[in-house]
Amino acid sequence: MTPALRVARLVVRGFRNLDAVSVEPDPRANLFVGANGQGKTSLLEAVDFVATLRSFRGATRSQLVGHGVAQAAARMVVEGGDLAHEFRLTFDRKTRDATMDGKRPERAVHYYGAAACVVFHPQDLDLVRGSPDLRRRLLDRVLVRVVDGYGEALRSYARALKARNALLRGATVDPRAVAAYDPMLARFGSAIVRARIGLTDELLPAARAAADDIALSGSEVSIAYRTKSPTDAGEYREALARAYDTDRARTLTTIGPHADDVVIKWSGRLARDVASQGQTRAIALALRLAELEVLERRSGRLPWLLLDDVSSELDRERTARLFARIAAMEAQLWVTTTDPAVSALLPDAKRFVVHAGTVNAQ
Amino acid sequence: MSDDDPIGAAVKLLARLPGVGEKSARRMAYSLLASGPQFAKALGDAVASLPERVRKCSVCGTYTGRETCNICSDPQRTDDILCVVARPWELDALERAGSFRGRYHVLHTLLDPLSGLGPEQFPLDPLLARVESAHTSEVIVATPPTVEGEATALFLAEALRPLGVKLSRIASGVPHGGDLEFVDPITLGRALEGRRGL
Numbered sequence: 001m002t003p004a005l006r007v008a009r010l011v012v013r014g015f016r017n018l019d020a021v022s023v024e025p026d027p028r029a030n031l032f033v034g035a036n037g038q039g040k041t042s043l044l045e046a047v048d049f050v051a052t053l054r055s056f057r058g059a060t061r062s063q064l065v066g067h068g069v070a071q072a073a074a075r076m077v078v079e080g081g082d083l084a085h086e087f088r089l090t091f092d093r094k095t096r097d098a099t100m101d102g103k104r105p106e107r108a109v110h111y112y113g114a115a116a117c118v119v120f121h122p123q124d125l126d127l128v129r130g131s132p133d134l135r136r137r138l139l140d141r142v143l144v145r146v147v148d149g150y151g152e153a154l155r156s157y158a159r160a161l162k163a164r165n166a167l168l169r170g171a172t173v174d175p176r177a178v179a180a181y182d183p184m185l186a187r188f189g190s191a192i193v194r195a196r197i198g199l200t201d202e203l204l205p206a207a208r209a210a211a212d213d214i215a216l217s218g219s220e221v222s223i224a225y226r227t228k229s230p231t232d233a234g235e236y237r238e239a240l241a242r243a244y245d246t247d248r249a250r251t252l253t254t255i256g257p258h259a260d261d262v263v264i265k266w267s268g269r270l271a272r273d274v275a276s277q278g279q280t281r282a283i284a285l286a287l288r289l290a291e292l293e294v295l296e297r298r299s300g301r302l303p304w305l306l307l308d309d310v311s312s313e314l315d316r317e318r319t320a321r322l323f324a325r326i327a328a329m330e331a332q333l334w335v336t337t338t339d340p341a342v343s344a345l346l347p348d349a350k351r352f353v354v355h356a357g358t359v360n361a362q
Numbered sequence: 363m364s365d366d367d368p369i370g371a372a373v374k375l376l377a378r379l380p381g382v383g384e385k386s387a388r389r390m391a392y393s394l395l396a397s398g399p400q401f402a403k404a405l406g407d408a409v410a411s412l413p414e415r416v417r418k419c420s421v422c423g424t425y426t427g428r429e430t431c432n433i434c435s436d437p438q439r440t441d442d443i444l445c446v447v448a449r450p451w452e453l454d455a456l457e458r459a460g461s462f463r464g465r466y467h468v469l470h471t472l473l474d475p476l477s478g479l480g481p482e483q484f485p486l487d488p489l490l491a492r493v494e495s496a497h498t499s500e501v502i503v504a505t506p507p508t509v510e511g512e513a514t515a516l517f518l519a520e521a522l523r524p525l526g527v528k529l530s531r532i533a534s535g536v537p538h539g540g541d542l543e544f545v546d547p548i549t550l551g552r553a554l555e556g557r558r559g560l
Contacts (some may be wrong), residue, residue, distance in 0.1 A: 107546060149547030159476075159509045166475040173430065174481040180516035184509060187551075191551075 108151025212290035
């Protein structure tokens, strides 16, 4: 059986309304109960933020630093796999410092790969209905954890793209300066697109199987990566050169992984147009389960799961099936809920009460 | 304010240096106090006289105590090859390697439109003038292998091409004594792209 990653300890200070929280979760199931607005989602967001250095709610660091707090800090110990790893993070509005086992990681994949978790949350409806960047982020979450050099390629790509776009926006445009970024965009961009296409192909069968398990007909679901970018760096560079006039007119770079999307279909048509609310939720959930399965397969370690506000996400039958599927996996679970019926599905879970930014074991 | 809190004032100034956080700055300030007035005075004088005693070489732009630096005034070096670097300390590093016998040109900057350094602000003309007036046959661009360094290299290459000089870029790749297994994929990919015949 694949070894499961588990959070053994989490300490958070000054993160949103969490002034000072210390949690020792159970290796398996953990239930966080409390009324809305007490900090349940923020707690899961903090865990995922340490693991990915991004907020799954799309929040900026300024929004995450608590009121009247100069600096937010977190410490998280993750066990499972080989050795335990300690992640430490401090950040304020301007700066961020993340270390793993006392050192800044030399490679992104070492950090992200050792802190692999999957989040299910109510805003996941936007995976199907929202903007393309949410779907690209789903792919990137997996790839930074399993492909050495992917995180670095994303960062360099973003930097070169920003610079190129700044030049295209200028009052006078120097084509030599704009073209100076093309080889880098081609090298990193084509590598990003290749990795994303490969991952999408892997996610599709996993998402279909997961959909079947949660009472949705998997064969009706399809996902495909849509891009205008060639996967060959040489052709990519030519495409950039050909698009120069368009780019100049629109004052931005029009081709590249930043403009791509994952097209999700239901019964052969765009899911956001035809899928019902319930189907949309189930498709999003199937994508998250596929994310989990591919992460497990590629990394050889089972990620832990963060399930936010479960009852509002699914109907009763799907919730029961979801828990049955997860229970068979031995993954560590963090579930937040306001719903006693959900609590009843996890009778052996360690229970925590979340109230006014505090978290206490019951 | 500095009358009331001279330590705090010193810490604030020290923390503005690159790589120095507030904690290190505080340690430096207390260490200066502990090591006695002579050291602090000597350090202060050395720092204060830097801008007076050091200027940019009128030929290559590196820092020197004279009108032209040692390298530019060395008759043994060849004018054929010009090596373009971004920063004076990168020139120092290349000199320590000891194998280059040509001349240098220090840009003091990189193309970086996000920090307000676009093509119009870029100090291109002094370099073009120098390549044209000297008997340069080859220009080596030794800007760092970062996004800004790569963009600068390509920008310079396009600007220098009409002058008909040979253009080259320093190779980037696997460090000497390095283990291929531990080289990051970007570097390894570039090392493969930039391979040469045996």
